[in-house]
Amino acid sequence: MVGFSVNGKRVNLDVDPSTPLLWVIREQLNLTGTKYGCGMAQCGACTVHVNGEAVRSCVTPVSRAEGKTITTIEGLSPDLSNPLQRAWLEEDVPQCGYCQSGQLMSAAVLLREKPKPSDEDIDEAMTGNICRCGTYPRIRRAIHRAAEMAAKGGAR
Amino acid sequence: MIRRTIEIGHANADTGRRNFLKASVAASGGLLIGFRFPGIRALASTLPSSANSFMPNAFVRIGTDERVTVIVNHSEMGQGVYTSLPMLLAEELDADWSKVGFEPAPVDPKYNHPAFGMQMTGGSSSVWSGLEQFRQAGAAARAMLIAAAAQQWNVDASTCRTESGAVLNGSNRKLTYGHLAAAAAKLRPPEHVQLKDPKTFKLIGKPIKRLDTSVKLNGKAEFGLDVKLPGMMNAVIARPPIFGAKMKAFDDAKARSMPGVRKIVAIPAGVAVIADTFWQAKVARDALRVEWDEGSMHDFDTGKMMQDFRERAKSPGTSVRKDGDAESALASAAKKTEGVYEVPYLSHLMMEPLNCTVDLLADSCEVWTGSQFQTIDRANAAKIAGLPPEKVQLNTTFLGGGFGRRANPQSDFVVEAVHVAKAAGVPVKVIWTREDDMAGGWYRPAFLHAIAGGVDANGNAVSWRSRLVGQSIMAGTPFAAMMMKGKEYDPASVEGVDDLPYAIPNIAVESHQAEINVPVQWLRSVGHSHTAFAVECFVDELAALAQKDPYQFRRALLQKQPRHLGVLDLAAQKAGWDKPLAKGVGRGIAVHFAFGSYSAHVAEVSVTDGQVRVHRMVCAIDCGEYVNPGIIAAQTEGGAIFGASAALFQELTFEKGRLQQTNFHTFPVMRMNECPEIETHIVSNHEKSGGIGEPGVPCAAPAIANAIFAATGKRIRRLPIRMTEAV
Numbered sequence: 001m002v003g004f005s006v007n008g009k010r011v012n013l014d015v016d017p018s019t020p021l022l023w024v025i026r027e028q029l030n031l032t033g034t035k036y037g038c039g040m041a042q043c044g045a046c047t048v049h050v051n052g053e054a055v056r057s058c059v060t061p062v063s064r065a066e067g068k069t070i071t072t073i074e075g076l077s078p079d080l081s082n083p084l085q086r087a088w089l090e091e092d093v094p095q096c097g098y099c100q101s102g103q104l105m106s107a108a109v110l111l112r113e114k115p116k117p118s119d120e121d122i123d124e125a126m127t128g129n130i131c132r133c134g135t136y137p138r139i140r141r142a143i144h145r146a147a148e149m150a151a152k153g154g155a156r
Numbered sequence: 157m158i159r160r161t162i163e164i165g166h167a168n169a170d171t172g173r174r175n176f177l178k179a180s181v182a183a184s185g186g187l188l189i190g191f192r193f194p195g196i197r198a199l200a201s202t203l204p205s206s207a208n209s210f211m212p213n214a215f216v217r218i219g220t221d222e223r224v225t226v227i228v229n230h231s232e233m234g235q236g237v238y239t240s241l242p243m244l245l246a247e248e249l250d251a252d253w254s255k256v257g258f259e260p261a262p263v264d265p266k267y268n269h270p271a272f273g274m275q276m277t278g279g280s281s282s283v284w285s286g287l288e289q290f291r292q293a294g295a296a297a298r299a300m301l302i303a304a305a306a307q308q309w310n311v312d313a314s315t316c317r318t319e320s321g322a323v324l325n326g327s328n329r330k331l332t333y334g335h336l337a338a339a340a341a342k343l344r345p346p347e348h349v350q351l352k353d354p355k356t357f358k359l360i361g362k363p364i365k366r367l368d369t370s371v372k373l374n375g376k377a378e379f380g381l382d383v384k385l386p387g388m389m390n391a392v393i394a395r396p397p398i399f400g401a402k403m404k405a406f407d408d409a410k411a412r413s414m415p416g417v418r419k420i421v422a423i424p425a426g427v428a429v430i431a432d433t434f435w436q437a438k439v440a441r442d443a444l445r446v447e448w449d450e451g452s453m454h455d456f457d458t459g460k461m462m463q464d465f466r467e468r469a470k471s472p473g474t475s476v477r478k479d480g481d482a483e484s485a486l487a488s489a490a491k492k493t494e495g496v497y498e499v500p501y502l503s504h505l506m507m508e509p510l511n512c513t514v515d516l517l518a519d520s521c522e523v524w525t526g527s528q529f530q531t532i533d534r535a536n537a538a539k540i541a542g543l544p545p546e547k548v549q550l551n552t553t554f555l556g557g558g559f560g561r562r563a564n565p566q567s568d569f570v571v572e573a574v575h576v577a578k579a580a581g582v583p584v585k586v587i588w589t590r591e592d593d594m595a596g597g598w599y600r601p602a603f604l605h606a607i608a609g610g611v612d613a614n615g616n617a618v619s620w621r622s623r624l625v626g627q628s629i630m631a632g633t634p635f636a637a638m639m640m641k642g643k644e645y646d647p648a649s650v651e652g653v654d655d656l657p658y659a660i661p662n663i664a665v666e667s668h669q670a671e672i673n674v675p676v677q678w679l680r681s682v683g684h685s686h687t688a689f690a691v692e693c694f695v696d697e698l699a700a701l702a703q704k705d706p707y708q709f710r711r712a713l714l715q716k717q718p719r720h721l722g723v724l725d726l727a728a729q730k731a732g733w734d735k736p737l738a739k740g741v742g743r744g745i746a747v748h749f750a751f752g753s754y755s756a757h758v759a760e761v762s763v764t765d766g767q768v769r770v771h772r773m774v775c776a777i778d779c780g781e782y783v784n785p786g787i788i789a790a791q792t793e794g795g796a797i798f799g800a801s802a803a804l805f806q807e808l809t810f811e812k813g814r815l816q817q818t819n820f821h822t823f824p825v826m827r828m829n830e831c832p833e834i835e836t837h838i839v840s841n842h843e844k845s846g847g848i849g850e851p852g853v854p855c856a857a858p859a860i861a862n863a864i865f866a867a868t869g870k871r872i873r874r875l876p877i878r879m880t881e882a883v
Contacts, residue, residue, distance in 0.1 A: 016415060016435075023435040027390075032382035033375015035556070037507050038590045042820035045507060073375040085373045092365050092786055095234030095794055097372030098379060098507040098556030123829035130820060132507045132557050133234045134797030136831040138790070 004065040006031070007075030017063035021055075022046045024062045025072060033073035033101045037130070044129030047102035048072050054109040056128075073101035076108060083153065084108055087146035095133035103129045107143050116147050214266065215293035216245055217259075218301075222321060222334035224251045226290070227259050229267035229275060230282040231528050232368060233506075233558035234794070235849040236787035237282045239366040241290050243783055244283075247359045248294030248352060251333070252321030258367055260552040263530040274531035278563050278678065280751035280847020283783055287845060295349035297340075304340035305331045354781075363786030368554075380553045383513040383524040385583040389418060391576045392437040394427040394444050395592055398813035400451040400673050403427060411440040420444070421579040425572035430580050434587050453673050456813045461672065462498055462604065465625040469496065469606035473623050473666035474644045476654050480662035485619035489610025492619070493701050497607065497690035498874045501808040502600035503823055504679050508556020509593040512573035515583040516541055521548045525570060526555030528563035532634075536567035540574040559798075560678040564598055565633040594823060595815045599808060600679035601627040601670075605653070605690035609660075615702030617660045617713060622653050622690070625668040627676045645669065648678070652687030652750060652854065657720050658695065658713035674810075680798055681853035684750040688854030689803070689861070689875060692746035696862045697871065706862060707733050707745050719778050720747050722839055723756040726776035730837050731758035740764070741771065742867025746858035752846025753779035754839075757796060757855035759832075761863035766879040770800060770832040770860055778839035779846040788848050789836040795852020796834055801826040803857035807876050 003012040006029060013028055020039075025031045025048065034057060037045030041056040048057045049071040050064075076082050080089070084107050094100045103126070110117055110125035117125070122143055131139070217225045226242035238258040246256045261267040267275045271285050298318055305323035306313040308331065316325045322332045354360070371377040396402070406427050408420045416436030420429050427446055431437035486492055512525040514537070521541040527533045530550055538545040555562060562569075573586040588596065603626035610619045628646035630639045640646055645667040647654070654665050679685060699709035707728050714720045724747045737743060740762045747756040760772040775792045782788055805824040809816045817823040861872035870882035 019433075019435050023433060026382075027433045027435075030384065031375065032378075032384070035379075035508070036381060036587075037509070038820050040590075040819055040821070043507065073373075076374070080370060080373060088373050089365070089369055092369060092790070094366070094369055094372040095236070095790060096232075096507065096555060096557045097234070097368065097377050098554075100372050101375055104373065126828040128827075130507070130825045130827060132505060132559075132798070132825055134794035134826070134831075135790070136797065136826075136828050137793055137834050139828070 002062050002066055004068050004070055006070040007072060013062070015062055018061050020058050021048070021060040021062045021065050021070075022057035025057060025070070031072045031074050035098055035101060037099070042130070043099070044102040044106060045099050047105040047129065049105060049109065052109070052112070054106050073105060076104060082108070083146040083149040084111065084142070086149060087142040090145060091138045091142040093135050093138040093142050095135055099129060099131045103131065103139055107139070107146070110143065111147060111150065115150060117143060215290060216249070216297050218297065218333050218337045220334045220337050222252070222255050222332055224249065224256045224321070224333070225259050226256060227261045229261040229269075230286070231260070231277040231526065231552050231555055231558065231562075233277065233526070233528070233555035233562070235282070235791060236366060236784065237277070238368045239364065240283050240783045240787055241286050242367060243359045243364055244287060244290035245294035247357055248291045249298045250318035250320065251294070253359060253364070255321055256367065263534045263550045268531065276531065276563060277528045277558070278560060280753070280849040280851065284752065284845040284847065291351055292349055295351055296345055299346040299349055300340040300343050301333055301336045303343050304336045308339065360783050361785070364784055365786070377554050379508050379556045380511045380513065380524060380526040381508055381556070381587065383553065383585060385513065385515055388513070388583040388585060389430050389432060389580055390434040390437050391428050391430045391580070391584050391586045392434065392441040392589065393423070393425055393572065393576070393586065393592070394429070394441050394446050395596065396426060396448055398448070398450050398456070399453050399597060399675065401448040401453070402451060404447045404449050406447065407445040411443040414440040414443060419579060421576075423572060423575040423579065425568070425575065428576045428579065428586070430576065430584060438589060450813065454813045456672075456674070456810050458500070458602065458809045461602065465498075465604040465670065466496065468625045468668045468670070469604055469623045473625070473668040475664070476645055476650050476667050477656075477663060477665040482619045482621040482662040482664035485662035486608055486610050486621065489618050490613040491701050492608065492610035493697055494606070494608045495694050495697055495871070495873055497605040497693060499603050499686040499689060500806070500875065501602045501674065502679055502685075502802055502806055503594050503808055503817075504557070504559040504561035505594065505823060505825065506555070506557030506559060506561060509590055510561070510569040510588040510596065511586060512570050513583065513585040514573045514577035516574065516577040519543070519547060521574065523548060523550045523570060523573070524553055525550070526553050526558065526562055527570070528555070528558050528560070529567065532565065533567040533570045536571050537574050540571055540578070559680040560682070561598060564677065565635065568596070568598070590820070591818045594818060597675035598677040599674065600685055601629060601676040603649070603686045605686070607690060607694045609694060609698050611698060611702045615704055617658065617698050617702070619662040620656065620658070620660045621664040621666070623666045623668065624650060624653065625670055627670050627672055627674070629676050629678055629682070631669070648683045650687065651683040652748060653691050655749065656691060657717045657749065658710070659716060660713065681750060681795070681850040684748065684850070684854040685799070685802065688746065688748040688750070689857040692748065692855065692858030693861050693872065696744070696858070696865060700865075710745070710747060714747070719754045719843070720749065723747060723754045723776040723778050726837050726839060727756035727758045727774050730776065730835060731760075731774035733758065740867060742863045742865065744859045744862025744864070744866055746855040746862060748854045750851050750854055752844070753777060753848065753851040755792075755851045755855050757859040759856070759859035759863040761860055761867055763864060763868050763879060768804060768860070768864060768877055768879065770804070770830075772833045773800070773835070773856070773859065775834065775836045775852065775855070776839065777836060777848070777851065778841065778843070779848050779851065780841065780843035781845045782838065782848075785838050788838055791848045792836040792852040793834045795850065796856045797826050797831060799853040799856025800832075800860060803860050803875055803877055804830075805876050
C-alpha cells in the first residue's frame with residue numbers, strides 16, 4: 001500500500017510501488033489532466049507538484065510519494081482563478097493543449113519562488129517543458145502577466 | 157436548396173460524448189439546422205436517402221437554455237478550428253458569442269470536406285473550405301428563428317432584426333433564440349439565405365479568444381489518451397525493429413506471469429500485451445522475447461541512401477517543369493554555381509503519442525481516437541471488425557498535435573487497435589510509447605535537391621535547374637491515382653519548386669522518385685518543408701553570385717508576383733532590413749507560397765563556438781481574407797518554431813535497418829530557452845482565403861540558414877544545421 005494526499009484528498013492504493021506516479025495518477029486516480037509525453041523526464045508533460053516542488057511524475061516511482069502532498073493540474077485551482085490560468089486565458093496560450101498542464105505546473109512553482117521572474121528565470125524554469133505547437137512566446141507573456149496579476153491581486 | 161433535417165434537443169452538458177446521439181435524440185424542444193449546398197450536390201447525393209438520414213450537413217444546435225452548439229466537422233489539433241468555424245456560423249446567426257460552444261461531428265458523409273470528399277482535416281483547408289458551409293448554416297438558422305418570432309408576434313418577418321442571440325421587433329419586442337428554438341424547429345427552412353455584408357461583421361476578422369482554452373487549463377480536455385471505459389484494458393505492442401520485418405516466434409514465458417497481464421497475442425502489427433493498466437502492459441511488453449525475420453530492410457542505412465541520392469541527381473530526372481532551355485543558359489551564363497541540399501527523414505512527434513481505444517461488440521464497434529482521417533479510419537476499422545462502416549462509431553477526441561501523422565492512409569494506429577480489441581474481448585486502449593511512436597514510420601521523407609543556376613554579366617538570373625530525389629508520399633496509397641493522375645512524378649514531392657515564382661527565363665525542374673521501404677507521409681507543410689529550404693537558400697546563393705543584396709535580388713525577380721512581394725517587403729520593413737545589427741549577428745530572408753497563402757520570414761542569427769542562436773524572427777503572412785487574426789498569429793509563430801526545430805535539431809537516421817533516435821533527447825524540439833522573439837504581421841486584403849496551419853513552417857529553415865551565411869559567410873546545405881558541415 002502507498003498512501004499520499006492528492007489535491008487535498010488522502011488516498012491509499014494497492015499498487016506496485018515501482019509504478020511511475022504518472023500512471024497511478026492517470027489510471028488509478030482518474031486524474032487524466034497530467035499527460036504522458038516521453039517517459040524519461042524529457043518533455044515535462046507529466047509535471048506535478050510533490051510537496052510543492054515540480055516533479056516529472058513519469059520517472060517518479062509511486063513509492064516516493066508515500067506520505068507526500070501531491071498537486072495535479074486538477075488541483076491548481078477549482079475554478080480557473082489561479083493567476084496563471086487567468087493569464088493563459090488572456091494570452092490565448094494553448095494550441096493543441098496537451099503540454100499545457102505541465103507548463104502551468106512548472107510555471108506555478110516558478111511564480112512561487114520568484115514572484116517577478118525575469119526572462120532568464122522563465123528560461124530556466126520552463127526549459128524542461130516542451131511544446132510542439134510552439135506556444136513559448138505566449139507562455140512567456142502569460143507568465144509575466146500572471147506575475148503582474150498576482151502582485152496587484154495580492155496573494156491568492 | 158436548404159431543407160429541414162431533424163428536431164433534437166441539447167445534450168446535457170454532463171452527458172458524455174459517447175451518449176451524445178442517444179441523449180440528444182431523446183431530449184426535445186431544441187432546433188437543429190441542416191442544409192445542403194448546391195456546390196456539393198454530388199457529394200450529398202451519396203448520402204443514404206432513407207427517412208433516417210436526418211442530419212445532412214447539420215452544423216448547429218440551439219438549446220432552450222440559449223446554448224448554441226456548433227458541430228465541427230474538422231479535428232481540433234491546436235489550429236483553432238473549434239473557434240474559427242463556430243465564429244463563421246455565429247456571425248451569420250447573430251448569436252451571443254458567450255453562449256456558443258462546439259462539439260466534434262460524428263462520422264457521416266454529410267460532414268465530408270467540401271473539397272476533398274471525405275471527412276478529414278489537413279492541407280490547411282478547414283477554414284477556407286468551411287467559409288460558405290458554416291456561414292450558410294448560421295444564416296439559415298437565423299432566418300428560421302426570425303420566422304418563428306414573426307409568427308408569434310404576427311408581424312412580417314422583414315420587420316424583425318436579430319442581435320446577440322435574440323430576435324427583435326420595434327422598440328420593445330424581444331424573444332431570445334432559446335425561447336424560439338422549439339417553434340423554429342417546426343418551420344420549413346428557407347430556400348435561400350442572404351449572407352451578411354462583410355462590413356457588418358462583428359466576429360469575423362476579430363482576434364476572438366479560443367473556445368477550447370478553459371478545458372485545456374484544468375485537465376478537463378479529453379484527448380485520446382484520456383479515454384476510459386468501464387472494464388477497459390490497456391495494450392502495448394512489441395513492434396518490428398525494422399520496417400517490413402515479420403514476427404517469426406515469441407517467448408512470453410516471463411511476460412505472461414507478470415502482474416496484471418491478461419493476454420498476449422500476435423497481431424499483424426506485432427505482439428500485443430493486454431493488461432489491466434498501461435504500465436503493466438508496457439513492462440510485460442519489454443519482457444517479451446520476439447524473434448523477427450528482418451526482411452529486405454535489414455541493411456538499410458540512411459548514409460548510404462543519401463550517397464545513392466547524390467549519384468541519381470547527376471542524371472536528368474522526370475521533367476516537372478521546363479521553361480526555355482536551362483542547360484544551354486547554364487552553359488552560356490557569365491557566372492554559375494551549384495548547391496546540393498539535403499534534408500533527413502522527420503518524425504511528426506506530436507506531444508500526445510499515438511493511441512486508440514476500441515469497444516468491439518458482435519454487431520457494433522466504437523472507436524475513440526484523435527483522428528484527422530475519420531472516413532478512412534472508420535472504413536478501415538470496419539474492415540477489420542467485419543462490420544459495415546455504419547456500424548462503426550468513431551469519436552474524435554482532442555488531438556494532442558497531429559501535423560499529418562493522424563491522417564494515415566492505412567489507419568495504422570486504428571486498425572491495430574481493432575485487432576487487439578478482437579483478441580481482448582473487452583474494451584481496450586492501445587498506447588504507443590514515445591519510442592514506439594518515433595520508430596513507427598510514416599515520416600516526412602528524406603530529400604535531396606541538386607540545384608544549378610547562373611547569372612548574366614549584369615547579375616540577372618538567367619538559368620535555374622533543380623533535380624529532386626526522394627520518396628513519394630502518394631505512391632502506394634489510395635490517393636495515388638487521384639493525386640498523380642497523368643503525371644510521372646508525385647506533385648507533393650515537388651510542390652514549392654514546380655511553381656518557382658522568380659522571373660528567370662530558363663527553368664528546369666526534374667524529379668527522381670526513390671523506392672525505399674520506409675513508410676512516408678505528409679508532415680506539416682509536406683513538400684514545402686524541404687522545397688522552400690532548397691529554393692530559398694539557392695536564391696540567396698545566386699544573389700551572392702550576382703553580388704546583390706538578397707532582399708533586393710528577390711524583389712527584382714518578383715516584380716510580377718505582387719503577393720510574394722507584399723509579404724517580402726512587409727517582413728523586410730518590420731525587421732528593419734537595412735538597420736545595422738549587433739556584431740556577429742546576421743540577417744536572412746525567405747519568401748514562399750504554400751496552401752494558398754504567402755509567407756516571408758526574416759531571421760536574426762548568431763553563431764558562437766559552432767552553436768547557432770536564433771534571436772528574432774519576423775514573419776509576414778498573407779492568407780487572403782481571414783477569420784481570426786489571433787489564431788493566424790499563433791499558427792504563424794508555431795509554424796516558425798516547428799520549422800526552426802527541424803532546421804536546428806531534427807534528423808532520423810537508420811543503421812542496419814534500425815532507427816537511431818528514440819525520444820526527445822535524440823530528436824530534440826526547440827525549447828523555451830532556445831525560442832527566439834517572434835513577431836507576426838498579417839496582410840489585410842480581400843483575396844481568396846488561404847490556409848494557415850502550414851504556411852508558417854517553410855520559410856523558417858531558409859531564413860535561418862541565410863542568416864547564418866550573413867553572419868559567418870558559411871553556406872548551410874544540409875539539415876539539421878551543423879556548422880561543421882557548413883561550406
